[in-house]
Amino acid sequence: MTAKERMAIEPQKMPEQDPAVRAHNMREVALGYTPEQAQREATRCLNCPTKPCMQGCPVSVNIPGFLAQATAGDFKGALATIRESSLLPAVCGRVCPQEKQCQNFCTLGKLFKDPEKAVAIGRIERFCADFSAQAGQVGGDEAFNPSSTRPHAKRVAVVGSGPASITCAADCARAGFKVTMFEAFHKPGGVLVYGIPEFRLPKAIVQREIDGLKALGVDVVTDFVVGRTLTLSDMLDDGYDAIFVGTGAGLPKFMGIEGENLVGVFSANEYLTRANLMKAYDEDHVDTPFWHGRRVAVLGGGNVAMDASRMALRLGAEKVYLVYRRSEAEMPARREEMHHAREEGVEFLMLQNAKRVLGDEQGRVKGLECLTYELGEPDASGRRSPVAVPGSEFTLDVDTVVVAVGNGANPLVAATTPGLDVDAKGHVLVDPVTRMTSIPGVFAGGDIVLGAATVILAMGEGRAAAKGMADWLNRNAGEGETK
Ligand SMILES: Cc1cc2nc3c(=O)[nH]c(=O)nc-3n(C[C@H](O)[C@H](O)[C@H](O)COP(=O)(O)OP(=O)(O)OC[C@H]3O[C@@H](n4cnc5c(N)ncnc54)[C@H](O)[C@@H]3O)c2cc1C
Incomplete structure (x- = not known):
């Protein structure tokens, strides 16, 4: 298809519940594309050589790549491409501020001088994730399967269970570490479950991601307030080799x-x-x-x-x-x-x-x-x-x-951890590359570091911290351990 033909395709409208009806129910407002709509919307992508949309994505998802797969009707392949950079496509497809990120850079929006004409990247991302989930794959696709996991003797604790912690836990588990996640509330998911309402992000989707984590071997412990149930220092004494702090910005x-x-x-x-x-x-x-x-x-x-x-x-x-x-x-x-x-x-x-x-x-x-x-x-x-x-x-x-x-930084962990450096607003200070804090082996990321930000940025931080942790743990691996 020529660029001219692609440009002639009308943007696909997202089906939605009627406003007068939905204002009185908790069901999701946006109903999602059909396969035909997703394919047609993806076909609008001009596949620009400079890939400007990717510059607008904080985690550099290969957007033209997954759109090309969706154009061909290969939604499962498209999801695998997204998952290379983003662990939570069903979530990000729903809540990311695409109009300020990837879609803001889309050439179509610029050519038509109308941001509404940009390719609806987020909606296609959401469709690919939902499509695979409906096909019954754990965690939405096979990328969650622990095929790359190599057993490792080192134990990692992840504090909090928002998008930063979910991403860090998944990456650490895939790297072979034994991961336990500790969440203060009775349900894991962070803001995705306690803040963002059901009508914008159905909780079954977040649960699917948590199930994916469990399938990777991550233990999820709820009703556990770090700083009260145990302190961070207790956890290090208890034999955790590294800890990720992703406690978010929940202080109103x-x-x-x-x-x-x-x-x-x-x-x-x-x-x-x-x-x-x-x-x-x-x-x-x-x-x-x-x-x-x-x-x-x-x-x-x-x-x-x-x-x-x-x-x-x-x-x-x-x-x-x-x-x-x-x-x-x-x-x-x-x-x-x-x-x-x-x-x-x-x-x-x-x-x-x-x-x-x-x-x-x-x-x-x-x-x-x-x-x-x-x-x-x-x-x-x-x-x-x-x-x-x-x-x-x-x-x-x-x-x-x-x-x-x-919202400000949740203060409890810093207040109960001597030696953990924070800035004047209580944000945990980290090394910009490794995300290690002032305490060796303790890493941090997400809103507790950035201040109240976005899901995708929190995920990016969780991923960077997991890499920093893995490098640090592998450098400090004891005799006879798997490296
Ligand atoms: C109502 C609302 C709507 C939002 N809408 C959007 C949106 O549309 N798009 C977008 O991109 N972003 C949105 N955000 C922002 C986004 O949700 C956050 O940036 C993101 O969730 C931060 O992730 P996180 O993992 O750092 O922390 P969080 O998601 O805040 O998770 C932190 C978790 O740590 C737990 N915790 C805290 N202290 C302890 C402790 N001492 N021990 C154990 N556990 C602890 C908390 O209970 C929580 O579950 C919204 C935020 C809110 C509040």
Whole structure:
């Protein structure tokens, strides 16, 4: 097929649940391509010699390679190609900010001067992973099979079970190490299970990846809080030869405004954890205590704020406001999530911000006083800074406020591990190549190092740390051990 013919193919639309229906159920919003759609969308790729899309991918997936296989209908081969660089294609195909990464660099988007015309790389990636999973392969494909595993006497502990830890554990297990993963919650998966809602990332998909890890021989221990159940130093004393710390950025930040302690104010983390991990939406089967807000204000403009506001609708709120102090152009959330939130009925209040939460005599939220803002000069982040307009106060009639203005590093491991160096914000400091921390044999990666980032970056860090660990362990292997 000529380039002209490829360019003439219309971008394939993703089938989705109707907004009015999906705003009241937890089922996945985007329904996924059919095989025909996936093949047709992949055929749009021009196979540019310079492969600009790969430059936009933090883990350098061979995108033109897997698109060529999908074009030929070889979805299993396409998945194997993706898996060479990315362990979690079913997850990344759903939640990666492709519009800022690979698809942002796609030549088609540039030629048509329309980002919507870029090849839908993420959707094809998702299709390839789901297609193989439906074919019944553990972990979504055969790349999970431990065929390359060589037994090794060294023991590795992985702390946390988010994407950084999953990737590190899989790579270490494939390298032949005996790996145990320790997770504080009762379910492994990190933000993929406790934060990102079911309607965006079905939990069965995350479980599939965890099953793949177990098939590789990784022991998964839950309800184990490192720093409480045992410290990192205890674990080294117990005979772990190396430890990976992937504890994430789960410490919620608050606004520091009056009324934030009132009943009915939540961090987005708590709100989403009760709803997702503790399944508060499934009232017939669980007894998770939950505050059913009728009129909800969510503060923030990132993916977490989008998830919280859409979750509030699904939990029965009649009115949901999204309050953000800059304009839409500065919002860090994925465009698709913003579009979905709007379609479902979330009202966006741009250039506005909370000043104080108002309470009734019983200490419950009865309103939110806000201020209007204007954009001033660019700040350190390069975005124009919000400047409050004096005297512009107004009150929103709400009974619930969800604060989604960012998360800091989980502090427990650093606080209980003498000698583990962190920066002023509590991020663990690592060697840029090996990812080893200030303690020999202890490595770290993901949000605990980068600050709140993305799934794909966390995975990349987990992979880099696994390589650093393997090199270090092999260098330090004792007499008679398999190397
Ligand atoms: C609501 C929400 C929506 C998001 N949406 C997106 C999105 O659409 N796209 C995207 O790319 N990124 C998104 N992100 C960001 C992304 O999920 C994170 O960057 C990523 O999960 C970080 O991975 P991680 O492995 O470093 O840590 P995490 O996923 O945070 O996992 C850390 C794990 O460590 C465990 N842990 C912590 N302390 C201990 C301890 N002391 N002992 C044992 N276990 C411990 C935690 O319980 C947790 O399970 C979102 C984040 C949130 C909160």
